[in-house]
Amino acid sequence: MIRTSAQLQDDLRRANLNLEPYGGRGMSNAVSKKTNWCLASVAVGALLCGGVSAQAQEYLHAEEEIGTVEQIYDGHLTPDLAVSTFRNIDRLFPVRTISGSDNPKALPEALQDLEARVKLETEDATYDLYDFLALDNVASMIVLKGGEVVYESYQRGNTPDTRWMSMSVAKSITSTLVGIAIKDGKIGSVDDMVVDYVPSLAGSAYDGVSIQDVLLMASGVQWNETYTDPESDRRDLLRAQIAQEPGAAMAVMAALPRAGEPGSVHNYSTGETQVLGEVVYGAVGGSIADYLSEKIWLPYGMEADANWWLDSPDGVEIGGSGFSATLRDYARFGQFFLDGGVIDGTSILPDGWTEDAGLPHDLSDGTTIEYGLMWWPGWTKDSIADKAYAAIGIEGQNVYINPTKDVVIVTHMAQPKPLGKEPIDPMAFFDAVVAAVE
Template identity: 60%
Template sequence: MPARSHDPNAPTADAYRHAAEPIGSVTDAYSGRLAPDLAVSTYRNIQRLFPSRTIAAGAAVRELPRSPRALGEISVVQGGEHYDLYDYLALNSVTGLLVLHRGQIRYETYQRGNGPDTRWMSMSVAKSVTSTLAGMAIHDGAIAEGLAARVGDYVPALADSAYTAVILRELLLMASGVGWNETYTDPGSDRRALLAAQLEQRPGAAMALMATLPRVAPPGTRHNYSTGETQILAEMVSRAVGRPLADYLAQKLWQPYGMEADASWWLASPQGVEIGGSGIAATLRDYARFGQFLIEGGRVAGASLLPAGWIAEATQPSVLAGGESIDYGYMWWSGWTEPSRRDRAFAARGIHGQYLYVNPRRELVIVQHAAAPKPMGRMVIEPMSLFDAIAAALAND
């Protein structure tokens, strides 16, 4: 990795070219009530919405060389209609797309004024980062009980709640058996209550909310997608490693793997715990490097950062107590189309169209940034279908 060179457009705290742009409110973002231009300027300035902690890059950058070979024609058939890559970019409100094949950039585009220096919101892609940090904490011995660690032993605020005996594996699978409503656009949902706690910026507000939730099923028996459980995970890992998650991520991966730019991560309160389920702002290329780290087996400089077998277990369909199979691992989505299932591909995904797709079999990473007008249900062309088409196009390359 060559030494870092100074880039006047690099996203540093004192020189970020998007810094003076107008932004909307986080409530309007979750409600799907931002006009297109305002949504774009908001999503590349999310560090202004909440107190944030820097994920510091190091002095060396892992290069992402450009392949001399073009990606070629990509076509997706959906509902009897044929769509090419340009249809996809326009119809899905894509602001950045990068295809990394065998460690080389095969395609990279930026729209709506974004560029390689733009830090874009992760939304729930952050969940998969947080779960990976949990794996690192287990590998480091900070969570000695491993997947059997009990929530109540690590998060005192939940010691007398429905979560006290929930174990780490159940939390990672979002199968705690505790009730939760994730509907982003419903002001009365638990997800919006968690957002209100985040807006309050009071230490302990998020865990106070989680402590009130009722049990609705035995632990491990029912998958129920819950951003609140990722916040519990953030609390567990931060307490276990004895440092902020942003610092742990910088020490374990961001610096030694050679991420090129500082990133940032929302906090639940000033100087508090990071928001485990969202709020990372990083460049398109650094998200791609995170995917490449997984392609390479979770290793840096030849040393594994994760327990043996972690990536396969964390990213493939899981079986709950009672035998139900779910297309979800440890806060990663396993492939949900036939080609992606066949390749054992997996993805991190976030509202408004954020994706990190990883296909180890094809040595393929695809990262997408987007500004869809609503949190869910506004991807006109199914993203996994495009990723499948790219994988197929590169299969014999």
């Protein structure tokens, strides 16, 4: 029996125990929609429910102490606790599993001595690779050149089997699924209306908003993304997720007022990606994690299971965050995108989608925004020249793609706060890595 979050919290109050939802990993196939919850008692040190797979129990980091999701967004995690939490986010909410392939795509190694060659010079200082790893608190990093691993590093106890949180890197995955659904004919085009796929938003400020408007975070719907502000819209959406009640997230989005005409104002909003996830959910008739598994994870050959947070038990995936996977599988996703979304010789994305996704776009009044289809165009001189772009998540998560130099870089960091306080600008450092790779 799956119990709701409210029921579990009632159990907690009655028993005076510590509640920890544990997302099950042992799904039998890519289309399973089962979610396991466990009530864990720290006081007695025992699991009080069944259904946890052998795979979950064997996960290297499964017994580590973790913080809460509120501590992540408040920026109230100590360094060690941040690391252990970021690699165990499937213990914060119920998840759906995206199964790894039995025939993973090879990542040949052609290792290069980047420690000796990478150098970033700024007006104030010169940084090498060791500085970047230490100052930006990098827990894992991989560099691909031409699909081959030229550098790979694991710190803070991470290993190639460690799953790490994506934060807003998940947005770029969700937007990619929109492209695939268009190619599949499940979505007509980016000009389709959101409410055609999410009828619960009919009559709200999202009525009259196109999928393209949402992809550009230009719906015109009012939104405050301030992570550390308990009164922000972002935290309202998080509270809806914590409640684990079906439809709660869309209720938050439906209640928002309009701030401008659709397509006229760009405002970064995780809520937009939750709406986009609901669009995919409505278009494909079910789980977007299953759709990701069917279209990319299995056929492209990802080697490990991934997890994705749900808005409620057996519910809809959190489109803008809550995806966790291994470093190498994030790198494979970057390579998939760099190669034009091609699997077995055929692109599963619309023509030009990967080129368009990472470029600046224009609003309805002609204003250019430095944002793509939920990807960030490069902002440094070299990255702009190379038309590089990245999927970026708070606290240091990056999937960087340089189509000109055929390079993919992935970083997993444990920054202390969701405020962009990295001492070294990752995009500038990625320029230095690209320049050093032969």
